[in-house]
Each structure stands twice: as C-alpha cells, then as structure tokens.
Amino acid sequence: MLDYKITAKDLWTGRKSDQELYLHEKVQCVSLVEFEFNKDLKIIALLGYACDEGVKRNQGRIGAEHGPDAIRKSLGKFPNHLANDTQFLDCGTITCLNADLESTQTNLTNTIELLLSQNTFPIVIGGGHDIAYGHFKGIKKHLGNKKIGIINFDAHFDLRQNTSGNNSGTPFNQIAQDCETENAAFNYLCLGIRNDANDKVLFETADSLNVKYLETEHFNMHYLEHVQLILMQFIEDVDYIYTTIDLDGFSSAYAPGVSAPSPMGFSPNIVLECLKVIIDSKKLISLDLAEMNPTYDIDGQTAKLAASLVHFVMHMV
Numbered sequence: 001m002l003d004y005k006i007t008a009k010d011l012w013t014g015r016k017s018d019q020e021l022y023l024h025e026k027v028q029c030v031s032l033v034e035f036e037f038n039k040d041l042k043i044i045a046l047l048g049y050a051c052d053e054g055v056k057r058n059q060g061r062i063g064a065e066h067g068p069d070a071i072r073k074s075l076g077k078f079p080n081h082l083a084n085d086t087q088f089l090d091c092g093t094i095t096c097l098n099a100d101l102e103s104t105q106t107n108l109t110n111t112i113e114l115l116l117s118q119n120t121f122p123i124v125i126g127g128g129h130d131i132a133y134g135h136f137k138g139i140k141k142h143l144g145n146k147k148i149g150i151i152n153f154d155a156h157f158d159l160r161q162n163t164s165g166n167n168s169g170t171p172f173n174q175i176a177q178d179c180e181t182e183n184a185a186f187n188y189l190c191l192g193i194r195n196d197a198n199d200k201v202l203f204e205t206a207d208s209l210n211v212k213y214l215e216t217e218h219f220n221m222h223y224l225e226h227v228q229l230i231l232m233q234f235i236e237d238v239d240y241i242y243t244t245i246d247l248d249g250f251s252s253a254y255a256p257g258v259s260a261p262s263p264m265g266f267s268p269n270i271v272l273e274c275l276k277v278i279i280d281s282k283k284l285i286s287l288d289l290a291e292m293n294p295t296y297d298i299d300g301q302t303a304k305l306a307a308s309l310v311h312f313v314m315h316m317v
C-alpha cells in the first residue's frame with residue numbers, strides 16, 4: 001500500500017536499560033498487512049494519520065502531516081509502566097496521497113474497524129482534525145447500532161458545511177449528516193469552546209443539532225464538579241465513547257505547535273480530570289489526538305504534551 005508506511009524502529013529512541021524501562025524499548029513496530037494479533041492480550045495500538053490536506057483546505061497553517069512522528073519521538077523517551085503481557089504496537093501511519101483527503105479518511109475508517117475487530121485499544125495521532133470523520137466511521141462500522149457518544153476537547157465546534165469538500169473544520173457536521181441519514185442520534189459533547197473562535201452560524205448549528213458544550217471560561221478546575229457532572233450525564237446516555245483531543249484547545253502557553261493556537265485556551269489538568277471520568281466509565285473504545293504541528297512548536301513542548309496525554313491514557317485504559 002502506497003498510502004501506508006511502517007514506522008522505522010530507529011524513530012523510537014531514548015535512554016537504554018535492557019529492561020524495557022522506556023517506551024522506545026517496549027514498542028513493537030508492526031505492519032498491519034502482516035501482523036497476526038493475539039486477541040487474548042491487552043494491546044495498545046498506536047496509529048499515525050499523517051495528513052494536513054484538511055487543514056490546507058480549511059485555510060490553516062500546514063505542518064500537521066509531521067505530527068505523528070513528532071509525538072512518537074517524544075513518547076519513546078517516556079517510562080514504560082505497562083504490564084509485561086500488555087503489548088504496545090506502533091501500527092504505522094496512514095498517509096495522504098495526491099491530496100486525496102476523502103480516500104485517506106476511508107483508509108482510516110477501515111484500519112480502525114480492523115484494529116477494533118482485533119480487540120485492541122487504538123490511539124490515533126494526527127494530523128488534521130479531519131481525523132475525526134474517518135475515526136468515527138470506523139468505530140461505527142465496528143459497533144453497528146450501538147449508541148456512540150463523541151467527546152471533543154477543542155476550541156472549535158468543527159461543524160462547518162462540507163459543501164466544497166471535507167476539511168479539518170467539517171468532521172462533526174459530516175457525522176451529524178450521516179446520523180440523520182441513518183436515523184441515528186448524534187451525541188456530541190464539546191469541551192473548551194472559544195467564543196472568539198466560532199462564528200454565529202457555528203453556534204446556531206450546534207444548537208440546532210442539540211450539541212452539548214462548555215465554553216472555555218467554564219472549562220477549568222474552578223468548575224471541576226460542574227464539568228464532571230456534565231460529563232457523567234453525557235456518558236450515562238450512551239453505550240460507548242469516542243474521545244478526540246484537538247491540541248489547539250489548550251492554551252498556546254502549553255500548545256503553540258498547532259495550526260490555530262488558543263491564547264485563552266484550557267489547561268492540561270482539567271483534561272486529565274475528564275479523561276479519568278471517561279476511562280473510569282469503561283465505555284471508552286478509542287481515542288485520537290489532532291492538529292499536532294511541529295513547524296510551530298517551541299522546544300518540543302506541544303509534542304511532549306501530546307505524548308504525556310498518550311502516556312496517561314495508555315496506562316489507564
């Protein structure tokens with residue numbers, strides 16, 4: 001497959017221990033074309049989505065294509081606290097050929113369906129937020145008629161119309177349209193919405209689709225109990241949760257390496273509190289991180305934040 005690449009093992013580096021003390025020593029780089037999964041093992045399946053065509057189409061700053069490898073390079077240096085019989089697989093990267101975003105999303109859909117059918121927990125690292133459309137469709141294909149709740153940590157609704165093609169600002173509108181076609185409920189919770197980064201039409205679209213959301217001024221540790229309550233009510237109503245983290249929702253003090261930074265964005269500790277609630281519910285089926293753009297990163301801090309989030313989730317699920 002030309003639009004898929006296996007990760008070179010030398011991308012994963014760090015301190016050496018010979019006891020798998022570090023994730024670069026624990027990770028196995030595998031080819032999805034050949035690997036035989038052992039369904040009896042607990043498997044964390046890391047997958048790259050190297051695509052910024054959606055960001056480009058959405059008039060953003062390109063560079064997210066290099067996001068997956070930047071996160072891997074940072075993550076390799078983190079300590080490994082996984083059980084010996086848990087596998088940590090780097091399942092390679094889906095790439096975008098000839099600016100064909102729609103085919104890239106379809107590849108992601110099929111890959112997610114495969115990973116879920118093999119009983120793994122997928123963590124997808126991007127790449128533009130168009131990752132969410134392909135990712136959700138893969139979960140949907142796997143789960144059929146089950147009720148899936150989408151929890152998006154983001155400054156933006158990403159509910160734009162895709163009338164002139166898919167892009168990084170359209171994924172949740174596309175999902176909503178598909179739900180309508182299938183006569184299924186659209187369950188979407190957005191945490192960290194910025195009033196100064198979403199226009200009136202986007203707020204109206206959110207209201208018309210019955211989207212639940214918290215604006216960034218109420219998405220911090222001072223409102224923890226309220227945030228937890230909103231989250232628990234949302235989770236209670238669905239069978240499974242798909243979580244997507246758009247790094248541009250974090251304050252640019254934490255995450256400068258994105259296409260559309262948020263000076264007034266949220267902080268990592270409130271996201272960690274939410275992830276605890278989501279994971280404790282046992283309904284989380286898959287997760288992704290979007291919009292990592294190393295071109296605009298400062299001292300690798302966005303890549304390190306992304307790697308910390310992956311590290312947290314992979315050890316908690």
Ligand SMILES: N=CN[C@@H](CCC(=O)O)C(=O)O
Nearest residue numbers: 058060129156158168169260
């Ligand atoms: N992925 C989302 N993108 C934002 C971009 C906002 C901006 O360019 O400032 C959106 O479409 O709303």
Ligand SMILES: [Mn+2]
Nearest residue numbers: 155156246248
């Ligand atoms: Mn965003």
Ligand SMILES: [Mn+2]
Nearest residue numbers: 129154158246
């Ligand atoms: Mn987004």
